[in-house]
Amino acid sequence: MTREPVQFMSHHTKVEYKLPAPSLLSIESAKQLAAGRVVGHKCPECGKVYVPARGYCPLCVIETTAAHEVEVQPRGIVTTFSVITPLQYQGQEEHDDYAQATILLAGTDSTISMQRLDGIPIDDVRTGMRVEAVWLPESERSASPEGAARGFGLGRAITGWKLTGEPDAPVEEYGEHIL
Amino acid sequence: MRDVAIVSFAQAPLDQPPGQTETMMLIPTITEALGNVGLTRKDVGFTCSGSADYLTGSTFTFVSMLEAAGAWPPISESHVEMDGAWALFEAWVRCQHGDVDVALVFSSGRAGLGHDLRETLLFQFDPYYLAPLGADYVSLAALQADAVLERTGKTERDLAEIVVERRRAAKANPYATISGDYTVDDLLAKDPVAGVLREHDIGPPVDGAAAIVMVAGDRARDLCDRPAWISGLDHRVDPHYPGVRDLSVSPSAKLAGEKAGAAGVEVAELAAVCSHEELVLADALGLGAGCAINPSGGAVVGNPMMVTGLARIGEAANQVMKNGKSKALGHASSGPCLQQNLVCVVEGRN
Numbered sequence: 001m002t003r004e005p006v007q008f009m010s011h012h013t014k015v016e017y018k019l020p021a022p023s024l025l026s027i028e029s030a031k032q033l034a035a036g037r038v039v040g041h042k043c044p045e046c047g048k049v050y051v052p053a054r055g056y057c058p059l060c061v062i063e064t065t066a067a068h069e070v071e072v073q074p075r076g077i078v079t080t081f082s083v084i085t086p087l088q089y090q091g092q093e094e095h096d097d098y099a100q101a102t103i104l105l106a107g108t109d110s111t112i113s114m115q116r117l118d119g120i121p122i123d124d125v126r127t128g129m130r131v132e133a134v135w136l137p138e139s140e141r142s143a144s145p146e147g148a149a150r151g152f153g154l155g156r157a158i159t160g161w162k163l164t165g166e167p168d169a170p171v172e173e174y175g176e177h178i179l
Numbered sequence: 180m181r182d183v184a185i186v187s188f189a190q191a192p193l194d195q196p197p198g199q200t201e202t203m204m205l206i207p208t209i210t211e212a213l214g215n216v217g218l219t220r221k222d223v224g225f226t227c228s229g230s231a232d233y234l235t236g237s238t239f240t241f242v243s244m245l246e247a248a249g250a251w252p253p254i255s256e257s258h259v260e261m262d263g264a265w266a267l268f269e270a271w272v273r274c275q276h277g278d279v280d281v282a283l284v285f286s287s288g289r290a291g292l293g294h295d296l297r298e299t300l301l302f303q304f305d306p307y308y309l310a311p312l313g314a315d316y317v318s319l320a321a322l323q324a325d326a327v328l329e330r331t332g333k334t335e336r337d338l339a340e341i342v343v344e345r346r347r348a349a350k351a352n353p354y355a356t357i358s359g360d361y362t363v364d365d366l367l368a369k370d371p372v373a374g375v376l377r378e379h380d381i382g383p384p385v386d387g388a389a390a391i392v393m394v395a396g397d398r399a400r401d402l403c404d405r406p407a408w409i410s411g412l413d414h415r416v417d418p419h420y421p422g423v424r425d426l427s428v429s430p431s432a433k434l435a436g437e438k439a440g441a442a443g444v445e446v447a448e449l450a451a452v453c454s455h456e457e458l459v460l461a462d463a464l465g466l467g468a469g470c471a472i473n474p475s476g477g478a479v480v481g482n483p484m485m486v487t488g489l490a491r492i493g494e495a496a497n498q499v500m501k502n503g504k505s506k507a508l509g510h511a512s513s514g515p516c517l518q519q520n521l522v523c524v525v526e527g528r529n
Contacts, residue, residue: 013302015301017236018291020200023197023198056246058246059249059251061247063203
């Protein structure tokens with residue numbers, strides 16, 4: 001009785017990690033979001049506004065703090081998007097195709113990605129769409145900074161983005177921010 | 180070969196705000212390292228960093244850490260999924276090309292985030308024969324401790340004495356996690372955690388960040404009164420499988436030491452995360468009785484993984500730059516039971 005040489009071996013592994021203690025910055029951002037405010041930091045040197053705030057300006061490489069906090073309106077332009085067909089791997093929670101958008105919020109210089117679109121059929125999704133936030137009811141918003149990775153930091157309060165009804169933005173308005 | 184010197188070394192302080200990111204630890208560390216010699220990020224010709232995504236469990240973490248180096252306009256940089264000591268090696272090689280005079284090396288790690296570093300490090304093993312054994316780095320270190328104690332005739336007391344000395348020396352090092360006056364009997368009163376190794380024999384995994392600035396040629400003398408000239412730099416690796424090695428000796432450390440010219444160093448900073456590793460390394464590197472070992476406290480007083488080796492090289496460089504030494508050695512290690520070893524020898528010249 002001959003046996004075929006082993007060609008494949010299953011190697012299932014699992015490793016656990018602790019979530020890092022939330023930074024003071026993410027605790028503050030979470031509180032603001034629960035109160036319905038989208039805030040970021042404005043660099044004192046170059047004046048660029050980053051949402052969510054990182055605690056530093058990546059261009060000037062200087063620290064930014066609560067002293068540099070600014071509020072921005074929860075509305076913006078879709079700069080780019082992907083339509084994802086979720087691979088059904090073990091542990092996958094998504095089943096239907098969905099669009100994931102990158103949005104340039106008005107008054108900011110950094111984009112937020114991994115945002116969901118609300119009530120927009122996939123075939124209608126296009127760059128330049130003007131959108132505004134769809135908020136969870138205030139009582140359901142989480143002020144906890146845990147799960148901060150969801151929706152680029154906004155997922156605890158904003159579930160998606162819907163069309164404002166305005167005409168699309170011309171590419172000149174957002175072209176510099178397409179990744 | 181171009182003469183390259185270490186002119187500055189900086190580390191992130193232990194006291195960090197809660198949830199501090201690696202990028203935020205690195206920004207002031209890099210600013211300080213460059214500022215020590217009057218340089219800014221704009222003066223850097225090549226940047227190399229070291230880190231390991233497995234420590235935090237996120238992918239491509241080192242990409243965001245690059246922002247600490249000021250990566251716009253785009254910079255010439257590279258990264259190694261290794262201790263920063265190997266990033267220093269790559270930066271040294273880059274300086275040999277002749278077109279880059281100033282190199283920035285940095286590394287960081289958050290080794291405390293894994294549920295248990297012993298579990299995380301199982302991923303470094305061959306998945307067919309080694310990983311399924313679940314032989315973690317501490318258990319394997321205990322095997323090596325047995326082997327070296329048997330070969331040398333030394334005992335657990337000797338290991339505890341090493342720890343007592345390192346913790347005392349660490350009182351002068353604000354970047355050491357554990358420091359203070361302990362007695363051998365106090366330490367030996369605790370139960371072992373693996374083989375003969377007790378908790379005090381194993382450097383605690385902690386968060387950390389460090390940066391080193393290297394300058395080639397005469398420019399080093401313009402920027403620094405007493406540059407730590409790299410007179411030797413070499414790294415070697417032993418077989419992956421601990422089972423085919425004589426764990427009581429380290430042929431790779433011995434060869435790296437010879438090639439780097441370790442003979443006659445006055446000070447040796449060894450990345451011995453476990454106390455018995457100092458015995459293996461001192462033997463392999465031929466360190467004489469006159470050589471001071473780990474005046475910083477070494478790695479048994481704190482193991483900021485990915486930074487530990489770079490910090491040893493930085494401490495050795497400081498012995499030349501700030502403490503008047505003429506020849507010092509910084510060592511880094513990777514893999515189970517000192518599998519891979521890097522030796523950097525630095526000299527002061529008058």
